[in-house]
Amino acid sequence: MATTGTRGNTRELVLDAALASFGTAGYDGTSLDDLAAGLGIRKQTILYHFVSKRRLLDSVVDRCAGELVTALERVLVESRTGGGTDWERVEAMVREVFRLALDQPVxxxxxxxxxxxxxxxxxxxxxxxEPLMARARRWMEDEMAAGRMRRTDAQLLLLSAYSTVVGVATEIEVLRAAGVGPTLRPVVQRRGELLRFLRRSLDPAASL
Amino acid sequence: MATTGTRGNTRELVLDAALASFGTAGYDGTSLDDLAAGLGIRKQTILYHFVSKRRLLDSVVDRCAGELVTALERVLVESRTGGGTDWERVEAMVREVFRLALDQPVxxxxxxxxxxxxxxxxxxxxxxxEPLMARARRWMEDEMAAGRMRRTDAQLLLLSAYSTVVGVATEIEVLRAAGVGPTLRPVVQRRGELLRFLRRSLDPAASL
DNA sequence: AGGGTTTTCTACCAGATGGTCAGGGTCCCT
DNA sequence: AGGGACCCTGACCATCTGGTAGAAAACCCT
Known part of the structure; x- marks a missing residue:
């Protein structure tokens, strides 16, 4: 037992380090040896837990996606019991995604x-x-049919929102790389634009 | 002479292939062997022309940056002789950048x-x-001092515009990966947002 | 035709990478 | 005490990586 008493949570530690490394150095740029060395363990330990590098990446993605789904689920339940309009529900979800991204820049x-x-x-x-998207699409289409939401191409709208979020993520990273600190302004601005766009497309009560 | 008569332009062919590969597979994900195989030549030929992988990347970047600078220079000259306002000049530059990106998705x-x-x-x-940015910053500061442009933090504004463009680039790629074809809409939308933002910040004649 | 230059290739290498295998340590359960 | 499950590791391997050395073409000029 050269290592400290991290007996039970090696898996989680590896996942944390892998998330950071995949995010900054990229998948190809990440070596299992380096990853292990950074944790004071041997590469074989990583492979014991995750079988292969590829599946390590899968596990990292799984965990992050799980967090996202949980967070969205929570917001959805809250806003449902709160009894807001469709549009308020959408807005709450968008805000949650941005909050998550800002809380965990990795x-x-x-x-x-x-x-x-x-x-x-x-x-x-x-x-x-995909299931998230499909579910959202079905819900939107139902709401549209019921007249509670303005009619548009749900699929395209979701995709557009998704790509916006990814674009914003890149933007933030570029700004960080350029030395611009945790300036919230651009993010808030983008979020505002996305929300305005969604509102225009969805909210039947929205002007114009 | 197993190869076809591409005698003089191997360099350019390699640059093209490298641009594509670096762009899709990434730097680490690109192997010189694969790159060469795709061109029907041997890896050593690439190294003969570019000395090292790192300098191959540099050369690719150099060529692309050169194209960008040339294009911007051209627009600048055109709009200068055309005698437009500052704001029109800025708008022409932004449009040129977007045009370039859409013409050459790689x-x-x-x-x-x-x-x-x-x-x-x-x-x-x-x-x-950096020299491009510095030049733009100096110009903007001069115009501000002369009252032809609204006062703001030029450096921050430029950085914001740059990160927006990078963000849009990512967005387009994500959409393409999702199977959304050459849909122009999101790009045009983003461009509109950027232009509106710049106009608000710069054009003294702009409302609000 | 022949010498010199430019371009491409064959052969090879040291290091790193992801991955396998068998063993050893630690804990818990009976 | 002892057997098994779990966790970790050292030794080893096949393969691929970017890169070097030197020879063989192909080209160019006179």
Whole structure:
């Protein structure tokens, strides 16, 4: 027992380090040896827990997606019991996503890495996001049919929102790289634009 | 002479292929062997022309930055002889950048790869962009002093515009990965937002 | 035709990478 | 005490990586 008493949570520690490394150095730029060295363990330990590098990435994605889903679920329940309008519910979800991204900046790195075409993690992300998207689409279409929401192409709208979030993630990282500290302004601005766009598209009570 | 008569332009062919590969697979994800195989040549031929992988990336960045500078220079000259207002000149530049990005989507991939924190190409990009930025900043500050432009933090404004462009690049790539074809709408929308933002910040004749 | 330059190739290398295998330590349960 | 499950590790491996050395073409000029 050279290591400190981290007996039970090696898995989590590896996941944390992997998230950071995948997010900053990229998947190809991450070596299991380096990752292990940074944790004071041997590469074989990582492989014991995660079988292969690829599946380590999958596990990282899984955990992050899980957090996202949990957070969204929570917001959804809250806003439902709160009894807001459709539009208020959408707004709460968007705000939650941005809050999550700002609270855990490492997520932005992973999202960026993983949303690259040809990324090995892209498929895994899709697996998690697709049911979310499908569910949102069905809900929106129902609301539209009931006249509580303005009619648009739900699929395209969701995709547009998603790509906006990814774009914002990249933006924040670029600004950080340029030395601009935790300036909230650009993020808030983008969020405002996204919300305005969604409101225009969805809220039947919105002007214009 | 197993190869076709491409005698003189191997360099350019390699640069093209490298641009595509760096943009899609990333720097680490690109192997010189694969790159060469795709061109029907041997890896050593690439190294003969570019000395090292790192300097190949530099050369790719150099060429792209060169194209950008040339294009901007041209727009600048045109709009100067055309005798437009400051604001019209800014708008023309922004439109040119977006046009370039849409004409050559591969550039987006490279920009995305290279504007990642810790990217080996980041420094090279900075080398090319810094004089451009400095020049724009000086110009803007002069115009502000002369009262032809609304007063703001020029540096921050430029950085914000730059990060927006990078963000848009990412957005487009994400949409493409999601199977959304050459839908122009999101791009045009973002461009509109950027232009509106710049106009609000710069144009003394702008309302609000 | 022939010498010199430019371009491309074959052969090879040291290091790193992801991954396998078998063993050893620690804990818990009976 | 002892057997098994869990966790970790050292030794090892095949493969791929960017990069070097030197020879063989291909080209160019006279």
């Amino acid at each position: 997520l932005l790195g992973l999202l960026r890495e993983v949303s690259r075409p040809n990324s090995p993690g892209a498929v895994r992300v899709r697996i998690h996001l | 550039l987006l991939g490279l920009l995305r790869e290279v504007s990642r924190p810790n990217s080996p190409g980041a420094v090279r990009v900075r080398i090319h962009l």
